[in-house]
Amino acid sequence: MAKPRTYKLLCPIARALDRIGDRWTLLILRDLHAGPARFSELQRGLTGIAANLLTERLGKLVEDGLAEKQNGAHGVSLYALTDQGQRTRDILFDLALFGGMFAPGGEVIDPGNMRSIAITLAAACERVASPSLTMTAQFVIDREPMILAVTNGKAVMTIGSNEPPEITLTTSYEALLAVSEGEIGMDELIANQATLIEHKAGYAQEFGQMMSQAIATLNDR
Amino acid sequence: MAKPRTYKLLCPIARALDRIGDRWTLLILRDLHAGPARFSELQRGLTGIAANLLTERLGKLVEDGLAEKQNGAHGVSLYALTDQGQRTRDILFDLALFGGMFAPGGEVIDPGNMRSIAITLAAACERVASPSLTMTAQFVIDREPMILAVTNGKAVMTIGSNEPPEITLTTSYEALLAVSEGEIGMDELIANQATLIEHKAGYAQEFGQMMSQAIATLNDR
DNA sequence: CGGGATCCGTTACGATACTG
DNA sequence: CAGTATCGTAACGGATCCCG
Secondary structure: OOOOOOOOOOHHHHHHHHHHHOOHHHHHHHHOOOOOOOHHHHHOOOOOOOOOHHHHHHHHHHHHOOOOOOOOOOOOOEEEEEEHHOOOOHHHHHHHHHHHOOOOOOOOOOOOOOHHHHHHHOOOOOOOHHHHOOOOEEEEOOOOOEEEEEEOOEEEEEEEEOOOOOOOOOHHHHHHHHHOOOOOOOOHHHHOOOHHHHHHHOHHHHHHHHHHHHHOOOOOO | OOOOOOOOOOOHHHHHHHHHOOOHHHHHHHOOOOOOOOOHHHHOOOOOHHHHHHHHHHHHHHHHEEEEEEEEHOOOOEEEEOOOHHHOHHHHHHHHHHHHHOOOOOOOOOOOOHHHHHHHHHHHHHHHHHOOOOOOEEEEEEEEEEEEEOOOEEEEEEOOOOOOOOOEEOOOOOHHHHOOOOOOOOHHHHHHOOOEEEEOOOOHHHHHHHHHHHHHOOOOO
């Protein structure tokens, strides 16, 4: 009788899962937390999602008021989180920290773009940042720039380069993975496989310390 | 090729969802957070889950080290969270608070047992409890007892009656729903549709205040 | 009766092809 | 580029049966 598969329970957890519990939906939200994205950008980042599923999931997110379709420049349309959609942030933070318990599978898969790790890095940094910390750091990973804005201990990572950073870390996805797997340390990364530029003096040490601790929280097995 | 539907991505959120992202799994964990449960108890609480799915999900949770099968008294077997499984707590807390944004569906469905609301009540109480608060409260909802243990601001709700409470609130599921929907206030609940017993003097006011605020956070639309 | 296993119709997903 | 359409396959839902 054309009934969708919903839990139809009064429990708020079930109500939440009826909106964001479907396959792919939380990963779409994950990517949208790194800033507005176009359809093809999302599709590229979600290795292997079928176009029709992405269409359907985005449609449901819009319908439920968690995302909206914006008209960007040059007639391109962008999907962005609404205020309500932003409130999935804590859930994704927790999932990222919980998922660190499990060893990743075998082969390294090209993630398509860096959106998939943006919120994870933000979660890990926020976990270890002191409540008073404020800094703007730029990451350039495989030539893709992203900005980590830490404001009074709250961390947000956004794809692009909107704000002038106090520090820039340039490295590769694979090298960063090696760090997150504990194969090399943050110090070795900076020494051998990355470039760290201080645009303002005195941020390098604090940044390095934060990142070391942050990445350690992603791998507490 | 017998490949299960996993994301196979390095992102820890994807790794997390590969363990707990399947349909029903998070709801099973929700119920297990209220204490060890037998198969039939879980099945009754998860209105409509097919037995084979519950079997499969439990098997995967055990395989992934998130739950374990215990041998209880009289040869009954119990499923319980492992330490790793306990770490889904924050995720469920956030889901409960996020899900409060959405209005529940039409019909009131008998939840089968009270496990489904245990972690939600704990989440709401912890959200509003001061970091120094410690108290033990008993809820008896539709004759089912559960214990809310708040320790230094951390809240855990467990089915049963293991600890002597300082206060007992006896009421019905429907009345509690009416409060959570804002139809009646906590004070009206206590006055008309519930019994509040202080086993130690002086806890009633603090308890009532906490519950009012807690339930308000479950309904911030 | 509790704790599942088996079977089968229905629904959702995944891959590819196609269109404005 | 941003989706729609189609179709084979995998997962789910409900029922029935089995076993201690």
